[in-house]
Amino acid sequence: MKTFQDLILALHDFWRRQGCAIVEPYDLEKGAGTFNPATFFGVLGPRPWRVAYVEPSRRPADGRYGENPIRFGLHHQYQVILKPPPSDIQDLYLRSLEAVGIELRRHDVKFAHDDWESPTLGAWGVGWQIWLDGMEITQFTYFQQMGGVDLDPVSVELTYGLERIALFLQEEDSAFDLRWTEWLTYGEMFRERERQFSIYHFEKASVERARTMFEFHEAEAKECLSQGLVFPAYDHTLRCSHLFNTLDARGALATAERESYIARVRALARGCAEVYLAEVVRAGAPR
Amino acid sequence: MPALLVEIGVEDLPAEEAEHVAQAFRDNLLSGLAGARVPHGKAHLFWTLRRFALLVEDVGERQEDVVEEIRGPAVAVGLDSQGNLTPAALGFLRRYGASPEKLVRRKVGDKEYLFLRVEKAGRPTEEVLREIVPQAVREIPCSKFMRWNGGMAFLRPLRWVVVLFGEKVVPVELAGLIAGQESAGHRFFGQSVRLFRPEEYVAKLKEVRVLADPRERAEVLRAAIRAVEEEHGAKAALSEELWTMILGQTEWPKPVVGRIPQEFLSLPEPVVVAALREEGKFVPFTRQGRIAEVFLGFAEGDGEPELIRRGYERVVGIRLRDALEFFRKDRERTLESRVPELKGIIYEARLGTVWDRVERIRRICQVLAEKLGLPRELLDRAAFLCKADLLTVMVREFPELEGVMGGIYARLDGESEEVAQAIAEHVRPRGKSDELPQSPLGLALSLADKLDGVIGPIAVGEIPTGSRDPYGVRRRGSAVVRLILEKGLRLNLFSLIAEVRSYYPGTTPVEEVQKFLWERLRSALEERGIAYDVAEAVLFRMDGDFLGVWERAQALQALVGKKELQDLALAFGRVRNITRGHEVEGFTPDLFQEEAEHVLWRAYLSVKKEVEGAMAEHRPAEALEALLSLKDPIDRYFDEVLVMCEDRKIRENRLGFLTELSHLFLQVADLSRLVVPG
Numbered sequence: 001m002k003t004f005q006d007l008i009l010a011l012h013d014f015w016r017r018q019g020c021a022i023v024e025p026y027d028l029e030k031g032a033g034t035f036n037p038a039t040f041f042g043v044l045g046p047r048p049w050r051v052a053y054v055e056p057s058r059r060p061a062d063g064r065y066g067e068n069p070i071r072f073g074l075h076h077q078y079q080v081i082l083k084p085p086p087s088d089i090q091d092l093y094l095r096s097l098e099a100v101g102i103e104l105r106r107h108d109v110k111f112a113h114d115d116w117e118s119p120t121l122g123a124w125g126v127g128w129q130i131w132l133d134g135m136e137i138t139q140f141t142y143f144q145q146m147g148g149v150d151l152d153p154v155s156v157e158l159t160y161g162l163e164r165i166a167l168f169l170q171e172e173d174s175a176f177d178l179r180w181t182e183w184l185t186y187g188e189m190f191r192e193r194e195r196q197f198s199i200y201h202f203e204k205a206s207v208e209r210a211r212t213m214f215e216f217h218e219a220e221a222k223e224c225l226s227q228g229l230v231f232p233a234y235d236h237t238l239r240c241s242h243l244f245n246t247l248d249a250r251g252a253l254a255t256a257e258r259e260s261y262i263a264r265v266r267a268l269a270r271g272c273a274e275v276y277l278a279e280v281v282r283a284g285a286p287r
Numbered sequence: 288m289p290a291l292l293v294e295i296g297v298e299d300l301p302a303e304e305a306e307h308v309a310q311a312f313r314d315n316l317l318s319g320l321a322g323a324r325v326p327h328g329k330a331h332l333f334w335t336l337r338r339f340a341l342l343v344e345d346v347g348e349r350q351e352d353v354v355e356e357i358r359g360p361a362v363a364v365g366l367d368s369q370g371n372l373t374p375a376a377l378g379f380l381r382r383y384g385a386s387p388e389k390l391v392r393r394k395v396g397d398k399e400y401l402f403l404r405v406e407k408a409g410r411p412t413e414e415v416l417r418e419i420v421p422q423a424v425r426e427i428p429c430s431k432f433m434r435w436n437g438g439m440a441f442l443r444p445l446r447w448v449v450v451l452f453g454e455k456v457v458p459v460e461l462a463g464l465i466a467g468q469e470s471a472g473h474r475f476f477g478q479s480v481r482l483f484r485p486e487e488y489v490a491k492l493k494e495v496r497v498l499a500d501p502r503e504r505a506e507v508l509r510a511a512i513r514a515v516e517e518e519h520g521a522k523a524a525l526s527e528e529l530w531t532m533i534l535g536q537t538e539w540p541k542p543v544v545g546r547i548p549q550e551f552l553s554l555p556e557p558v559v560v561a562a563l564r565e566e567g568k569f570v571p572f573t574r575q576g577r578i579a580e581v582f583l584g585f586a587e588g589d590g591e592p593e594l595i596r597r598g599y600e601r602v603v604g605i606r607l608r609d610a611l612e613f614f615r616k617d618r619e620r621t622l623e624s625r626v627p628e629l630k631g632i633i634y635e636a637r638l639g640t641v642w643d644r645v646e647r648i649r650r651i652c653q654v655l656a657e658k659l660g661l662p663r664e665l666l667d668r669a670a671f672l673c674k675a676d677l678l679t680v681m682v683r684e685f686p687e688l689e690g691v692m693g694g695i696y697a698r699l700d701g702e703s704e705e706v707a708q709a710i711a712e713h714v715r716p717r718g719k720s721d722e723l724p725q726s727p728l729g730l731a732l733s734l735a736d737k738l739d740g741v742i743g744p745i746a747v748g749e750i751p752t753g754s755r756d757p758y759g760v761r762r763r764g765s766a767v768v769r770l771i772l773e774k775g776l777r778l779n780l781f782s783l784i785a786e787v788r789s790y791y792p793g794t795t796p797v798e799e800v801q802k803f804l805w806e807r808l809r810s811a812l813e814e815r816g817i818a819y820d821v822a823e824a825v826l827f828r829m830d831g832d833f834l835g836v837w838e839r840a841q842a843l844q845a846l847v848g849k850k851e852l853q854d855l856a857l858a859f860g861r862v863r864n865i866t867r868g869h870e871v872e873g874f875t876p877d878l879f880q881e882e883a884e885h886v887l888w889r890a891y892l893s894v895k896k897e898v899e900g901a902m903a904e905h906r907p908a909e910a911l912e913a914l915l916s917l918k919d920p921i922d923r924y925f926d927e928v929l930v931m932c933e934d935r936k937i938r939e940n941r942l943g944f945l946t947e948l949s950h951l952f953l954q955v956a957d958l959s960r961l962v963v964p965g
Contacts, residue, residue: 061683068612070605084436087446090298094474105475108543108586108595110536111336112566113301115431126433126443128299133598134568134584142433142444154434173601251678257633259757 002169004180007100007162008054011078014099015052018092020080023053028235029242032057033079033159034118037234042081043146043155044273045281049083054162058242060201060249066187066194069174070163073197074190078160085142085156093130093140093158101169108133116141116157120241120265122148122273125157137164147273148266201249210250214243214261221268230275237268288347289453291327291412292485293420294340295461296447296471302336302535302567303528304430306501308442309334311427313341319419324351325412333489333499335538337471340499342485346452350409357383359401362392366401376401413457420450421461438462447471451485473497473539476588496539496588504540508533511542511583512570521572521579524560532567533585540585543592545569545599547580551607554578554614555695561685562606569603613680621700622675622693629674635758637747637792644739645674647790651735654786658778659731662705666728669709672697673732676710690714716766723773734770737763742784745800747793764807771833772811777905780804781831805829808836817844820962827957835905842908843956851915856961858921859952863959865930866945874943878936883927887920888944895951902954910955917948 002010012022026036033039033055042049055077063073086092090111098104111128116139118124127141139159143151163175163186170178176187221236244261247253253261293316300308313332320327320343328345359365365376372380372387380387385403393402429442439445439462450457450466459466468482472495480495482488492499498507508530512523533540551559559578563571572579584599586592629642638644649670656663676682676693685692694711698704705728712729713736715721724730740763744750751760770776781801788797805826812822817840825840846852876888894913901909930941952958 064609068605068609071609087436087444105588106591106594107598108541108584108588108590109475110587111299112536113299113303114566126431129566131568133586133595134602135598142435144433152434153436167601168598251632251683253633257635260636263757 002101002166003182004162004166004178004186007166007169008078010100011096011160012052014096015050015080018050018082020050020052020082023051025053025055026238028238029058030055030238031059031241031245032118033077034121034123034157035238035241036079037231039079039081039157040121040146040234040269040272041276041280043083043143043151043157044149044277046152047281048153049081049155052078052080055079058245060197060245063194063198063201063249065198066176066191069176070167072163072175072190072194073201074194076162078158078162080158080160081155082158083155084153089156090140093138096158097132097165100165102132102165111140114139119262120244121146121269122266123269125154127156132165132168135164135167137161137168147276148270149273149277201246202251205246205250207247207250207252210243210246210252214240214247217243218264218268222271225268225271225275228275228279230272230280233268233275234272237265237272240265240268288326288328288345289455290485291343291346291416292340292449292451292482292488293416293423293459293466294338294447294449294470294488295424295445296338296449297441297445298337298443300336300443300535301430302532304442305334305336305339305535306531308427308429309339312339312423315423315426316341316419317343319423320346320415323415323419324353324409325349325415326351334501335497335499335504336535337474337538338497338499340449340488342488347412349411350415352409353407355405355407356391356393356402357405358393358395359390359403362399362401379403413452413455416450416452416457417459420448420459420466424461436463449482451482454484473588475590476539498539501534504537505534507540507542508585511540511585514542515544515570515572515581515583519572519574519579519581521574521581523583524564524571524573526564529564529567529570533570536567537585537587539588541587541589541592543584543586543595543599545582545584545596545603547578547582547603547607549580551604551611552578552580554607554610557688557691557695558610558614558681558685559607561688562610563603565606569599609684610681613684617679617681617692617696618699622672622696622702623700625675625678626671628678632677635743635747638743641674641677644743645671647739647743647787648673648732648735650790651738651783651787652731654783655731655735655778658783659727659776661727661731665703665705666709666731668702669706669713669728669732670735672702672706673710673713673736687717716769718762719765723770730770730774730776734767734776737766737770738784738787741767741804742787742791742800745803746788746791746795748795750795750799750803760803761807764804765811767804768807768811768833772815772837775834777832777834779831780833781829783831801829801831804833808833812837812840817841818847820960821847821956823960824956824958827953827960835907838905839907839956842911843961845908846911851918852958852961853963855915855918856958856963858918858925859949860959860963861925862921862945862949862952863957866942866949869942870946871939871942872946874940874947876944878940879944880937881928883920883924884941884944887917887924887948890917890920891948891951898951898954907955914952914955921948 016022023038036055038051056074057077058074060073062071064071110131112131114129115126123146125141125143129136130138141157143155143157166178172178176191178186180186217236217239221233224233244265309332317330326347327343331342333340359379360375365373367373383403389404391402391404392399432440434440435444445462448461448464448466449470450459451468456468470480470482472478472480477495480491482491489500498504556578560571563569563582570583572581586595630640632641634641634644649667652666652670656666679692681692682689690713691711694707697707697710708726709728709732712724713732715724715733724733741760744758744760749758784800785797809826821840821843825836830836879885894917897913898910932938
């Protein structure tokens, strides 16, 4: 039986052999691996780019107090970027599933239409959710735009939901029963954390302070952008994005206001993409 | 004659769009063949999400030959008196590089011309295919275009092409691919397959576990659904969307029946149905209005049914356990108790909280209750509660249940049935093809809700421009128009808006809102097949009775292309032209001088009553019918009467009469805006 960490290592091994740089998670809160600078900046510009990494991803609104077997405020994504994508990319992806021990011919595998969009990043792409016996295990996207910029060449992003795949491999029904390694379960590591963060995000987080912090980081990001400091600006953009998610989970935003927050984060992301292309890529500076 | 097979292999198309893509491909390819003058027999379309293919019987091996005749100079110019070619004719020949024996004489009207006969031999069909196949694919209208590598943009990446003409492979080039005879089998349960003859397509693909014929797949689906229905005495809760999804999701569908654990069956039916149907995954079943314990999924290919069933049940269990928990949590409190918390949700900085929004909706409802004769207190209660389900977990998780949950919770809270139904219906229509509310209260509440979503943003200056419409004002505006048109709401929208404008902040004048909705009405008319000029004719001046505009547009549209309408339009055009800028109030028949004036006057008097009567009863077709009889008198009038005569008194009198006549027409439409061929 495969442990959670075996799964990660198997994916590392598979994608390393495909020429991916295996990089580390980025050290700021984010909703998805897409927000990691290795993806955001990596897919911009003409340079070929292949990376793979695990990304702990925080989605406050998905928290369930540690009581739901498969929903969490923080889950683990395995993220792969292939730029440009090879023409057998679908097969390559399926081979990676076999490499981690899923016998595809025993199961029902579907590529179900799911065009991905991140309004906060000003990014969109087309692709699928991959369903394994009805459960979404991967988001597969041909990125078309990032930070409002048309991509050329385009990239493929694969985002595996590690908890869900591990459920299949370990034949468990609850992620909290998953073995992270022989002597440690996923529940021991994360259940209490999930409970606390759910309480925080749904009940306790100060809406007022979250709004203030949003303003602060937004101002800081703008200031950095005006100085051409694109990477610090991007960090503040990530913080804004997470604060927006916090406000959203707290139920503090109605539709229309939500839109306006999203637009503010998107404006920052767009600014980062533009400054990056203009000053970093064009200048040929090392990334 | 040989058959033709063209198969385009793609990465998985959206299940809901695969059939449209295939049909567009068929239409394009067949019109390509027709345009290239390649004769052919019957065509058969096949598709799955990974391919679309057209098999055409009896395709000609060459284009048909054609002879074109190009007109040159007139005979009188091209030939001299001895019948020799003149420099003009020689120049004409030179231009086409042709020799004199290709010239023939042809009569056009009563004049004879020299024509050059150009014979074009048909090219081999194979050559033609290299042009029309790529074009047929490129011209498929996709909902969204993506790029992968290289030039082409399409819905999903193209991965292989098969073109077989008889037994010959035609190496058509498309998106960097070269057509061959190799097709792909099922992704996991079939290998690639070599095709030798077009006719064997369906059978050969079946060998590699692909049911390329959608009719065969539909049969598999239907048989499986029937089997469950019979075995469990239940009825499938299919929807059109769900059917499209399951038909499009697999190349080799295998039914898998799962069970819903007892603990979830107490959930309201819409919740379970929504959870199962989510993303087109599973077919729910109902028995006597309640959810049945079975569900059905279709696996892609020949996997292990037991293993797959366990997976399906796990997914369903996870989603329903969620739902049950949401339901339990939500039921801890009444909807009513949640309403004050709407003050904590900001709707929009300038427009306040959702509570403020509810307050405005309530006030609009007051006005509507009066205008539409509805029970004021019930409507107000429904309006008061209508947004409270936004604070429930269920709606946060299943946004498509907004309103529906409000209705369910309201009923459980002991609210009256009318109130519960109005809450449930007030979010409709969500989109262009969504159903409208059924109950009168639901209709009024929906209208108030949509109006608030239009007036509010516009009042504070958020008028949609181009593709910028962050508040969804256009969608709501279209919903307002739909509600009025399709539910036959007789009310003056403009005066309603003017009445409620003061509830809103911002400085945008009320006319902006009215203009905006007027434009929505214009697009609604277009979408409903009203010709552009007909729309212009009824939209020539703003009018808050949208239903009336729509009725007048329909009446007019019904006569489009009819000669009598065109004649009337021309006649009215004369009235309109001469009075435009010269509108004069008042006239007296005593000053009429010509017989034609009296004739038109009498005709006008008899028609006027009919038109006004018909319009008062909202029967514009009859009014239009009555106006048709004015055509002859008007024509005669203009033939015999000089309106702009020297005598000022006579002239003004005539203009006064014509002005009044034109006002009668304008109650129906400004016919002078119709485009009349000629």
